[in-house]
Amino acid sequence: MTIAERWLLPDGIEEILPPEAARIEALRRLLLDEYRLWGYDLVIPPSAEYLESLLTGVGHDLDLLTYKLTDQATGRLMGLSADNTQQVARMDAHSLPKQGVARYCYSSNVLHAKTTHLLSSRSPIQIGAELYGYSGASSDIEVVALMLTSLNKAGLERITLDLGHIGIYQALVEASGLGEDEQAELFQLLRRRALPDLAQWLTTASLAEPFRQWFSSLPRCAGKFEELAKWKNAFQGVPQEVFVALDRLEQVAEAVQQRFPEVHLHLDLAELRDFNYHTGLVFSAFVPGFGQAVAKGGRYDSTGKVFGRARPATGFSSDLKILASQTTLRWQEAPGIRAPAEPDAELSATIAELRQQGERVVQSFADQEHLAELGCDRELIKHDGHWIVKTLSTQQAN
Amino acid sequence: MTIAERWLLPDGIEEILPPEAARIEALRRLLLDEYRLWGYDLVIPPSAEYLESLLTGVGHDLDLLTYKLTDQATGRLMGLSADNTQQVARMDAHSLPKQGVARYCYSSNVLHAKTTHLLSSRSPIQIGAELYGYSGASSDIEVVALMLTSLNKAGLERITLDLGHIGIYQALVEASGLGEDEQAELFQLLRRRALPDLAQWLTTASLAEPFRQWFSSLPRCAGKFEELAKWKNAFQGVPQEVFVALDRLEQVAEAVQQRFPEVHLHLDLAELRDFNYHTGLVFSAFVPGFGQAVAKGGRYDSTGKVFGRARPATGFSSDLKILASQTTLRWQEAPGIRAPAEPDAELSATIAELRQQGERVVQSFADQEHLAELGCDRELIKHDGHWIVKTLSTQQAN
Numbered sequence: 001m002t003i004a005e006r007w008l009l010p011d012g013i014e015e016i017l018p019p020e021a022a023r024i025e026a027l028r029r030l031l032l033d034e035y036r037l038w039g040y041d042l043v044i045p046p047s048a049e050y051l052e053s054l055l056t057g058v059g060h061d062l063d064l065l066t067y068k069l070t071d072q073a074t075g076r077l078m079g080l081s082a083d084n085t086q087q088v089a090r091m092d093a094h095s096l097p098k099q100g101v102a103r104y105c106y107s108s109n110v111l112h113a114k115t116t117h118l119l120s121s122r123s124p125i126q127i128g129a130e131l132y133g134y135s136g137a138s139s140d141i142e143v144v145a146l147m148l149t150s151l152n153k154a155g156l157e158r159i160t161l162d163l164g165h166i167g168i169y170q171a172l173v174e175a176s177g178l179g180e181d182e183q184a185e186l187f188q189l190l191r192r193r194a195l196p197d198l199a200q201w202l203t204t205a206s207l208a209e210p211f212r213q214w215f216s217s218l219p220r221c222a223g224k225f226e227e228l229a230k231w232k233n234a235f236q237g238v239p240q241e242v243f244v245a246l247d248r249l250e251q252v253a254e255a256v257q258q259r260f261p262e263v264h265l266h267l268d269l270a271e272l273r274d275f276n277y278h279t280g281l282v283f284s285a286f287v288p289g290f291g292q293a294v295a296k297g298g299r300y301d302s303t304g305k306v307f308g309r310a311r312p313a314t315g316f317s318s319d320l321k322i323l324a325s326q327t328t329l330r331w332q333e334a335p336g337i338r339a340p341a342e343p344d345a346e347l348s349a350t351i352a353e354l355r356q357q358g359e360r361v362v363q364s365f366a367d368q369e370h371l372a373e374l375g376c377d378r379e380l381i382k383h384d385g386h387w388i389v390k391t392l393s394t395q396q397a398n
Numbered sequence: 399m400t401i402a403e404r405w406l407l408p409d410g411i412e413e414i415l416p417p418e419a420a421r422i423e424a425l426r427r428l429l430l431d432e433y434r435l436w437g438y439d440l441v442i443p444p445s446a447e448y449l450e451s452l453l454t455g456v457g458h459d460l461d462l463l464t465y466k467l468t469d470q471a472t473g474r475l476m477g478l479s480a481d482n483t484q485q486v487a488r489m490d491a492h493s494l495p496k497q498g499v500a501r502y503c504y505s506s507n508v509l510h511a512k513t514t515h516l517l518s519s520r521s522p523i524q525i526g527a528e529l530y531g532y533s534g535a536s537s538d539i540e541v542v543a544l545m546l547t548s549l550n551k552a553g554l555e556r557i558t559l560d561l562g563h564i565g566i567y568q569a570l571v572e573a574s575g576l577g578e579d580e581q582a583e584l585f586q587l588l589r590r591r592a593l594p595d596l597a598q599w600l601t602t603a604s605l606a607e608p609f610r611q612w613f614s615s616l617p618r619c620a621g622k623f624e625e626l627a628k629w630k631n632a633f634q635g636v637p638q639e640v641f642v643a644l645d646r647l648e649q650v651a652e653a654v655q656q657r658f659p660e661v662h663l664h665l666d667l668a669e670l671r672d673f674n675y676h677t678g679l680v681f682s683a684f685v686p687g688f689g690q691a692v693a694k695g696g697r698y699d700s701t702g703k704v705f706g707r708a709r710p711a712t713g714f715s716s717d718l719k720i721l722a723s724q725t726t727l728r729w730q731e732a733p734g735i736r737a738p739a740e741p742d743a744e745l746s747a748t749i750a751e752l753r754q755q756g757e758r759v760v761q762s763f764a765d766q767e768h769l770a771e772l773g774c775d776r777e778l779i780k781h782d783g784h785w786i787v788k789t790l791s792t793q794q795a796n
Binding site: 010 | 435465470494502507523757764769
């Protein structure tokens with residue numbers, strides 16, 4: 001291995017350099033502060049857990065994303081955290097004492113064994129918020145509102161919100177009498193939106209006629225809020241649960257349209273999710289020119305059941321790296337003050353005081369070169385026996 | 399596996415709950431802000447790298463701490479980050495453009511395959527600062543001063559600073575003529591401070607008489623700064639490099655004593671480090687009643703050589719979890735304001751305004767129970783057609 005190869009990073013695993021890292025830190029603080037103002041308490045999920053607690057009850061996709069490690073102390077298999085939501089659900093079910101509504105937020109690095117999209121990161125910095133213990137529409141509305149508000153504060157503009165409800169598909173499948181394998185095939189066809197393949201598959205599937213029609217219609221029911229009434233007509237005779245889901249979707253869509261009139265609302269009755277833990281309203285936010293969601297979430301009631309406490313749950317998350325790439329906010333490090341490194345008590349006191357005032361004071365050492373790299377526009381100099389701040393000329397700064 | 403077992407976390411891998419997580423976040427911001435004021439730019443090291451870049455040039459101990467994973471895209475072995483310092487050194491050597499002195503800081507989760515001490519965490523949240531490109535004593539003094547200042551700001555009190563210099567041991571070993579295996583044995587004996595075993599080993603080792611004497615004296619040369627002159631007498635005739643190291647140690651100790659008179663200074667000529675990358679001044683900070691260092695660091699010149707750029711380097715790091723356990727600062731979440739969740743534009747605007755002012759406003763949903771868990775001492779109510787903030791009686795708060 002040559003020196004040139006030694007520093008190559010694995011595909012999709014990034015290091016973050018200045019000034020990008022400072023931007024990500026600023027966004028992190030801004031979002032966590034907003035979550036806090038809405039009553040969401042910070043938790044820090046562990047970076048690895050035993051596989052049973054990490055993957056019980058979740059889908060095959062999340063399993064494939066999860067790196068497996070052997071715990072040397074016990075010989076048991078652990079998984080690296082690939083998605084914080086499951087972990088927070090476990091914490092709510094077991095570790096946390098609240099009996100009523102509980103709100104939690106988090107921000108931590110996750111690692112994926114493979115990419116989820118072409119060119120996507122395998123090491124997102126996940127940040128998100130979760131609400132437990134309430135199943136009514138007002139909790140769906142709160143998390144969507146928090147997601148949109150925090151994207152707004154984070155400087156993301158021209159947001160499109162996709163809204164769907166997993167309950168529509170789930171109620172239809174449950175009533176359809178499809179076997180497990182057929183269900184999996186149908187899920188994949190709808191998830192990929194492979195319409196010709198779906199049409200072909202539906203002609204041979206063991207389905208009663210109205211279900212064939214309903215599954216065929218589902219991926220076409222996508223568009224503006226105003227079209228929802230029209231779509232409802234296509235579903236006459238469906239199980240009652242489908243209409244319960246449609247009503248919830250309508251209620252949340254209406255509230256979002258009212259509170260965020262600038263957001264482009266897009267409804268999609270065939271919206272499905274990879275990790276297989278969602279059960280109700282699901283939502284994703286997009287910005288122009290970026291192919292993946294900048295934030296997404298949804299309801300995942302009863303995830304905590306495998307840990308002994310089934311609770312209604314809804315939440316959302318983002319990748320700070322993606323948010324930093326799409327923000328319109330601009331951060332600029334203010335120029336600092338250069339100070340000599342001398343064992344002088346008055347100098348030390350002056351430097352400490354300037355830093356106390358928020359000034360960045362960077363020491364320059366004896367014989368140091370490349371001083372311009374320090375990013376200073378002023379310097380501390382001794383004048384009449386006292387240390388004073390003086391502006392650097394462009395020439396001096398170098 | 400029963401439900402009760404499913405939530406057990408692996409030994410040494412912790413989740414962090416409220417309010418502890420908020421304390422850790424507050425400390426994180428406080429330290430990163432202090433580093434920034436001293437001119438240290440934030441970087442975010444990757445959570446995994448190929449083994450060649452992660453472990454080239456470091457000791458066996460770090461290798462043993464590092465979890466290995468197969469990169470599914472290339473089949474090559476990756477390691478999970480177990481120590482950020484090596485990663486930042488690689489970034490300075492390869493990814494970062496500065497030619498002169500460069501300062502970087504970071505805070506990120508690392509994962510250890512085994513514990514380093516009895517009861518120590520396997521998932522520290524490492525936070526630290528590194529200075530590249532200068533070998534003079536003033537850079538050693540700067541990083542020690544930054545470490546002590548930030549421990550101070552973080553509310554750690556009654557700090558003891560251990561100071562040593564790896565160059566003393568290294569120069570003696572180099573001149574001693576010891577073979578590689580014998581060097582490793584001697585290193586372990588000194589590292590463990592196994593004085594009787596060391597005495598026994600020295601009687602049989604192939605060493606010239608003065609070396610036997612010097613290695614025997616080394617672990618006894620530990621104590622107050624004032625004793626340094628006395629220890630020097632024990633080393634008459636040693637290679638010149640030992641005195642160069644002793645002079646550096648003296649210079650830094652003097653500066654620290656002057657700037658931080660409240661810090662208990664403890665010198666130790668036999669101070670060695672596990673990860674084997676240190677080359678010069680090394681230092682650790684301790685507080686009463688806690689058996690491990692709360693922060694430690696040292697000089698590690700030339701680490702970047704394997705990546706094509708050998709640079710002088712020094713820095714330090716801490717574990718935020720340890721700092722949070724030892725801080726005397728107290729954070730208390732201020733009580734919030736309870737607000738109903740209703741589709742009322744004036745209510746939404748009032749809530750947004752209160753949050754803008756820094757108030758935590760928590761929605762309560764219809765029929766919600768356990769309201770005391772929301773931690774509010776006021777509520778928003780409609781009075782004469784307007785939303786106003788009213789204090790909750792103790793009874794109402796529940």
